[in-house]
Amino acid sequence: MTRDSESGGDGLSGNVFHGPAPFQLGDRNVQINHIHQAPPQRRPLVLAGAAVTTREELAAAVRGDWTAARRQFFEGVATTGAPSDGWLSLLTWLHELDGLTADDLTAQIELIDHRLRDDALPADLKLLHLLGWLDPAGEAVWRGTVVSPESLSEALRIGRLRDSGPERELYRDLCAGGLLDALAGFTVLSALRGIQQTWDEVWDSWRQLAARVPDLPPEAREWAGSGARGLLLAALLPYSESRAWVRAGCESVAPPPPGEIEWYDWLRARDGGSDTPVGWLVRADFTAFAAAQAEQLRRQAAVDRQNQRMSTMLDATSALRERQWADYERRRLSPIARLEAAVRAALWLGAWGAATIPVAWIVWGWARPDIAVTLSWHLLALTLAAYAGCLPRVMRLGAAYQPPLRRVREWAERARADRGSVRRGLIRAGIVVGFVLIFGVLHHDVGVIVTTVLLAPLLAVAFHFARIGALHDWADDHQERLRDHRSRRAGSGGVPQSIARGVRSPSARVRADAYQAYLRQFTGLDHGGQDEADRENGRR
Known part of the structure; x- marks a missing residue:
C-alpha cells in the first residue's frame, strides 16, 4: 500500500x-x-456442421435435422459401452450454459438425470424432451414433423384406420406411450399434461369392460383391443378439432333399436354415459359395429322369410304335383284305360301284320297261291305272338300306351327325316322279304309240316322280344313324365336334380337355363291336356 x-x-x-x-x-x-x-471462452456445440452456442440455436438445429441430432447425441455408443462423444459433448455444453434461472436449473437437472440418462427411453423421446427444455415456446417437432392440435386430431382420425402414412406413424408412436408427456413440455401443447396417464387408465378400464361383453362379434372384439385406443384419446384431448370429428362420427351412425343387439345394449348400460370417453367410443365405433350387425341380421331375416315362402310354395307345389300324379296314375291304370290300350295294341300290330301279308302275295301269289296263303297265315301267327308278348306290358302302361294311330303321317315324316329310323325300317323290310322267300322255298321243297315246325322258334322269338320291350312300347311321354316325377322327388325341396345341378354350374348360360326351368316349376302342373305345348311344358 x-x-x-x-x-x-x-x-x-x-x-x-x-x-x-x-x-x-x-x-x-x-x-x-x-x-x-475476463470470463472463460466456452466452446460451441457443433451439430450437422453448424456451431451453436445458445439454447435457441440448438433448438433450431434439432428442428432442422432431427436425424442427425438423434444419431450424434443418443445413438453413437462406443463398442466398449462407454458414453459416446456426442453425448458427452452435449452434457458438457448443457452444464456450461449461463443465464439460467433457478427454474431452468431445476428443469435441467430433471431433464438430464431422469430423461436423458434413462436407458429405457427411446432416442427420439430423449431428443423431444431436450427440444422441449431448450425452446418450450417454439414449435413441437417430432421426428422432423411439426406436431399441433390439428395434426394430433388427424392422426387419431385417419391413422387408426390406415396401414401406412404419416398419420399412421404418429398414431403408432402415440400408442407406444410417453409421447404425450414429452409433447406437453411445449407451450402450444401444454394442455396435454396428465393426459397420458389418464389415457392409460381409461384404456385399461375399457379393456376390462370389453373382455366381459357377452357375444361380442370377433371383428368388434379385435377392434376393442387395438383400434379403439385412438378414439379414447380423441375423446380425452382438450381440443375442439378432435371432439368435432368424434361427435360427427357418433351422429353419422344410427344405433340399432333397443333389444335388437344384446351386446350393444349391454355396453350402453355400462359405458358411463355419453360424456365419458368410453361412452363416446361405444356411440361411435361400436354403434357402427352394432348397426352393421343389425343390418346383416335384418337381411338374413328377409332371406329366411323369402326362403320360407319359397319352401312353403314348393311344398304346396310338390303336394299339388303328387295329387296330380296320383290322378294321372289312376286314370292311366283304370280298367277302361287298359282295355283301350289293348285295343290300340291290336290295331297297331294288326296294321303292321296287314302290311306284311301283301309281301307274300307279291313274291309268291302270281306263281304259287297256295304258298302265299300259307305264308300269310305264318305272318299272322307272328303278329299274334308279338301281340301276346307285348300285351302284359301294354296292360301295365294303360293309357300311357299311345301308338301313333291318329298321327301316322306325322310319325312317318319324322321317321323319314331320321336316318337311323330309315335304316332300321329297311332292315326290317328285308327281314320280312327274306322270311317270305326262305319259307316259301322250304314250303315248296319239304312241305308245310316242316315249315310249320321251323316257324315255332320264330314265334317264340317274336313273343320274347315283344315281352322284354324290344319292340317300341309307344310310352315316351309317360317315361319322361316318370323320370321328371322321380327326379323331383329325389331333388331338394321338390326341385329336379337337373335344375339343382344347373344352378351350381360354372357356365352362366347353364345357370340361366336352370333358373328358367326353376320358374317353370310353378306352371304347367296339369298333364291332362292334349295340346303338345302343354305336354311339353308339363314335362319340363
Missing part, C-alpha cells in the same frame, strides 16, 4: 479492488475491489 499524496492526510490507498463499498480502517480509508478477469 502507498500513502495518498493527493489527500494530504493519513489515508492509505492499497491495491484497488472493485468491491461493493469501501470501509474505514482506523484513520485510513481502504477500498477492496474484485480483481477484474
Whole structure:
C-alpha cells in the first residue's frame, strides 16, 4: 500500500479492488475491489456442421435435422459401452450454459438425470424432451414433423384406420406411450399434461369392460383391443378439432333399436354415459359395429322369410304335383284305360301284320297261291305272338300306351327325316322279304309240316322280344313324365336334380337355363291336356 499524496492526510490507498463499498480502517480509508478477469471462452456445440452456442440455436438445429441430432447425441455408443462423444459433448455444453434461472436449473437437472440418462427411453423421446427444455415456446417437432392440435386430431382420425402414412406413424408412436408427456413440455401443447396417464387408465378400464361383453362379434372384439385406443384419446384431448370429428362420427351412425343387439345394449348400460370417453367410443365405433350387425341380421331375416315362402310354395307345389300324379296314375291304370290300350295294341300290330301279308302275295301269289296263303297265315301267327308278348306290358302302361294311330303321317315324316329310323325300317323290310322267300322255298321243297315246325322258334322269338320291350312300347311321354316325377322327388325341396345341378354350374348360360326351368316349376302342373305345348311344358 502507498500513502495518498493527493489527500494530504493519513489515508492509505492499497491495491484497488472493485468491491461493493469501501470501509474505514482506523484513520485510513481502504477500498477492496474484485480483481477484474475476463470470463472463460466456452466452446460451441457443433451439430450437422453448424456451431451453436445458445439454447435457441440448438433448438433450431434439432428442428432442422432431427436425424442427425438423434444419431450424434443418443445413438453413437462406443463398442466398449462407454458414453459416446456426442453425448458427452452435449452434457458438457448443457452444464456450461449461463443465464439460467433457478427454474431452468431445476428443469435441467430433471431433464438430464431422469430423461436423458434413462436407458429405457427411446432416442427420439430423449431428443423431444431436450427440444422441449431448450425452446418450450417454439414449435413441437417430432421426428422432423411439426406436431399441433390439428395434426394430433388427424392422426387419431385417419391413422387408426390406415396401414401406412404419416398419420399412421404418429398414431403408432402415440400408442407406444410417453409421447404425450414429452409433447406437453411445449407451450402450444401444454394442455396435454396428465393426459397420458389418464389415457392409460381409461384404456385399461375399457379393456376390462370389453373382455366381459357377452357375444361380442370377433371383428368388434379385435377392434376393442387395438383400434379403439385412438378414439379414447380423441375423446380425452382438450381440443375442439378432435371432439368435432368424434361427435360427427357418433351422429353419422344410427344405433340399432333397443333389444335388437344384446351386446350393444349391454355396453350402453355400462359405458358411463355419453360424456365419458368410453361412452363416446361405444356411440361411435361400436354403434357402427352394432348397426352393421343389425343390418346383416335384418337381411338374413328377409332371406329366411323369402326362403320360407319359397319352401312353403314348393311344398304346396310338390303336394299339388303328387295329387296330380296320383290322378294321372289312376286314370292311366283304370280298367277302361287298359282295355283301350289293348285295343290300340291290336290295331297297331294288326296294321303292321296287314302290311306284311301283301309281301307274300307279291313274291309268291302270281306263281304259287297256295304258298302265299300259307305264308300269310305264318305272318299272322307272328303278329299274334308279338301281340301276346307285348300285351302284359301294354296292360301295365294303360293309357300311357299311345301308338301313333291318329298321327301316322306325322310319325312317318319324322321317321323319314331320321336316318337311323330309315335304316332300321329297311332292315326290317328285308327281314320280312327274306322270311317270305326262305319259307316259301322250304314250303315248296319239304312241305308245310316242316315249315310249320321251323316257324315255332320264330314265334317264340317274336313273343320274347315283344315281352322284354324290344319292340317300341309307344310310352315316351309317360317315361319322361316318370323320370321328371322321380327326379323331383329325389331333388331338394321338390326341385329336379337337373335344375339343382344347373344352378351350381360354372357356365352362366347353364345357370340361366336352370333358373328358367326353376320358374317353370310353378306352371304347367296339369298333364291332362292334349295340346303338345302343354305336354311339353308339363314335362319340363
